[in-house]
Amino acid sequence: MPGCADVASPAHLRGRSAELEVRGIHKSFGSVQVLCDVSFTVRHGEFVTLLGPSGCGKTTLLRILAGLEIADSGDVQLMGKSILPLPANQRPVNTVFQNYALFPHLTVFENVAFGLRARKVPGAEVTRRVNDALDMLQLEEYTKRYPHQLSGGQKQRVALARALVNEPDLLLLDEPMSALDAKLRAEVQIEIRRLQRKLGKTFILVTHDQDEAMTVSDRVMVMNRGRIEQAGTPTEVYEHPVSRFVAQFLGAANLIPAEASADGLVTPFGMMQARETPQWQQGTLAIRPERIRIHHEQPQRNFIHTDIRDVIYRGDHFEVFVNTGGLRVKTTPAERLRPGQQVWLELPPEHLEVLCD
Amino acid sequence: MENNSETKEPPGRQGRLMLWYGQLTTRRTLLLRGFAFSSIPALWLTLLLVAPTLVLAVVAFAQRSALGGDIDWTFSLRNFWSLLGYSSFGWSSAMLRIIGMSIFMAAVTTILCLLLAYPLAFFIATRRQGTRYLLLALIMVPLCTNLVIRTYGWQLLLMNQLPIAKLAVWLGLIGEGESLYPGWPAIFVGMVAGFLPFSVLPIYTNAERLDWSLVEAAQDLYSGRWRLFRHAILPQTTPGLAAAVILTFIPAMGTFVVSDILGLRKFMLIGNKIEQSFITARDIPSGSMTSMVLMLCTLVVLMAFRRYWTKSEVVG
Numbered sequence: 283m284p285g286c287a288d289v290a291s292p293a294h295l296r297g298r299s300a301e302l303e304v305r306g307i308h309k310s311f312g313s314v315q316v317l318c319d320v321s322f323t324v325r326h327g328e329f330v331t332l333l334g335p336s337g338c339g340k341t342t343l344l345r346i347l348a349g350l351e352i353a354d355s356g357d358v359q360l361m362g363k364s365i366l367p368l369p370a371n372q373r374p375v376n377t378v379f380q381n382y383a384l385f386p387h388l389t390v391f392e393n394v395a396f397g398l399r400a401r402k403v404p405g406a407e408v409t410r411r412v413n414d415a416l417d418m419l420q421l422e423e424y425t426k427r428y429p430h431q432l433s434g435g436q437k438q439r440v441a442l443a444r445a446l447v448n449e450p451d452l453l454l455l456d457e458p459m460s461a462l463d464a465k466l467r468a469e470v471q472i473e474i475r476r477l478q479r480k481l482g483k484t485f486i487l488v489t490h491d492q493d494e495a496m497t498v499s500d501r502v503m504v505m506n507r508g509r510i511e512q513a514g515t516p517t518e519v520y521e522h523p524v525s526r527f528v529a530q531f532l533g534a535a536n537l538i539p540a541e542a543s544a545d546g547l548v549t550p551f552g553m554m555q556a557r558e559t560p561q562w563q564q565g566t567l568a569i570r571p572e573r574i575r576i577h578h579e580q581p582q583r584n585f586i587h588t589d590i591r592d593v594i595y596r597g598d599h600f601e602v603f604v605n606t607g608g609l610r611v612k613t614t615p616a617e618r619l620r621p622g623q624q625v626w627l628e629l630p631p632e633h634l635e636v637l638c639d
Numbered sequence: 640m641e642n643n644s645e646t647k648e649p650p651g652r653q654g655r656l657m658l659w660y661g662q663l664t665t666r667r668t669l670l671l672r673g674f675a676f677s678s679i680p681a682l683w684l685t686l687l688l689v690a691p692t693l694v695l696a697v698v699a700f701a702q703r704s705a706l707g708g709d710i711d712w713t714f715s716l717r718n719f720w721s722l723l724g725y726s727s728f729g730w731s732s733a734m735l736r737i738i739g740m741s742i743f744m745a746a747v748t749t750i751l752c753l754l755l756a757y758p759l760a761f762f763i764a765t766r767r768q769g770t771r772y773l774l775l776a777l778i779m780v781p782l783c784t785n786l787v788i789r790t791y792g793w794q795l796l797l798m799n800q801l802p803i804a805k806l807a808v809w810l811g812l813i814g815e816g817e818s819l820y821p822g823w824p825a826i827f828v829g830m831v832a833g834f835l836p837f838s839v840l841p842i843y844t845n846a847e848r849l850d851w852s853l854v855e856a857a858q859d860l861y862s863g864r865w866r867l868f869r870h871a872i873l874p875q876t877t878p879g880l881a882a883a884v885i886l887t888f889i890p891a892m893g894t895f896v897v898s899d900i901l902g903l904r905k906f907m908l909i910g911n912k913i914e915q916s917f918i919t920a921r922d923i924p925s926g927s928m929t930s931m932v933l934m935l936c937t938l939v940v941l942m943a944f945r946r947y948w949t950k951s952e953v954v955g
Contacts, residue, residue, distance in 0.1 A: 348855075348859060349858075349859075350855050350858070350859070369858075370855070370858040370859055371858050371859070371860075371861045371862055371863070372861070375859075376859060376860070377855075377856075377859045379852055379855070379856055380852075381852055383850070383852040383853050383855065383856035384856075385853060385856070385857075385870055385871070385874070386874065387870070387874040388870070396857075396860045396862075396870070397860035397861050400860055400861040400862045400863070400866055401861050444860070445859075448860070448861075
């Protein structure tokens, strides 16, 4: 399988110690293999996203880290110590649950104080720390409310405060924004990212929303069928996908079958040059729709002469479908194109990615 | 009739049109329909429950005629005072002891039932679907047999020479020469067996729909076992527990066959007292007064319980 999980971390984290080390995790439910040889490292203060479609094993992986699921084999080390033998209530790890799982019979204050009280932190300190956490998440006025008196966004903040007040070494977030509407979600994403930077804590977020993954994370791990298919910064993963799955799961991609030859790649549209030399004889190339350039005269290299089939208005851009190979192109609204028009498409070699499959 | 629009209603139309869950209708039609649907149950309840209770309340203040059986319609508080233990011979605590004993027996039965029903309900709720229905059916099946007959069954089972009694002696639950039957052990076995189904079912409905993510959250937040139960499980089952208490305590309060059969009529309960007044002594007013007081006692206990309950519970 492609992808090395431990690729370079973003600049501000380089040189930091590894906080979490996951090695060779396998997990099956009955005959269904959910996780297969999952290994990765997370640095201290890093915001990592596990991104993948439903059923890819991302939530199971998170639950193994939280201690809510047992791995069949493999090891999880936090600060150099294996945490797998510890039950969930002894791990220095806290979780923000998908449905928030707030205690309905407790006020916001008592919900946030729950973990501290369980660890018998003295009363005065509980009050101070809970109030700090509530301040940080702008929940001061809701202290005495019960969960059913809160909106979705407020509940989400309470769940976040309830986890963060314990100052965990590792914070796990299980699709915490999936219940929020699109506008609020976008706000919360930025808020969570800011919070994580401010606290310098290690966050691991599970999501199926690629925008969310791109917005918040230092590093994205794209999961498919129980494996980490590619890991890297959002730019790396988006710009240089390694497999067809990654190319298509993050944004849109044009996939072009190709064959290697001595002086380039043979595609159905003629000879092409790509960013790298492929390792295969037969395989796939990928290019993002917004990277294809449209010309009215013949360009130098990597071109396709075709006519336009459809032009769809998308507000901030036009989506253009051409008659050759079902290619999609994104253009700026300034460019006026008509169906039936003859154009040249240029596929710049620096954006033509060689996939491993 | 609500009508805040200034336009005149079209002639021939009975009131303003309104939407009722998507159906176009008028308020008047809805009221008529509601009345038609609820009139028979209302009539039933009025004739067969409210009216007799009112009659009972009136009769309670009348007197037994000198010959017995008939009612002497001179009203006084005599029945009430005699229920509290005052009679022409002075005060006796007998009646208070009967009431106390009844409350004691119903309360202990309820507590035992809850203690057994809680784990049982969770056991059933966590089985797979087919097994769940089978187990629930097994819990309900004894209800097909009358309580009296089941109680006679226990009488036979708990006899001194039989295995259960021998086992109890061997386990040291009762001393050598003591017996389960007749006595308190037998009475509580019979009572609990009789009322257990009524406490299992309401708790089961809560256990079945339990939100286990709260348990995981409690676990994630460093809870020990007690804390986990106290905050993640118990609050989710309070509605079921409340229903179980009501469904067990009320019938247990009035039951006397079990203590009669398994206690060999050694214990006088409020139920016995009522039966005695109506049937043996033929003192209908006194029986009515006792029934009234039983109802009021139960009502007071339940209201106190409910008050405490709603204070400690927040409906989510």
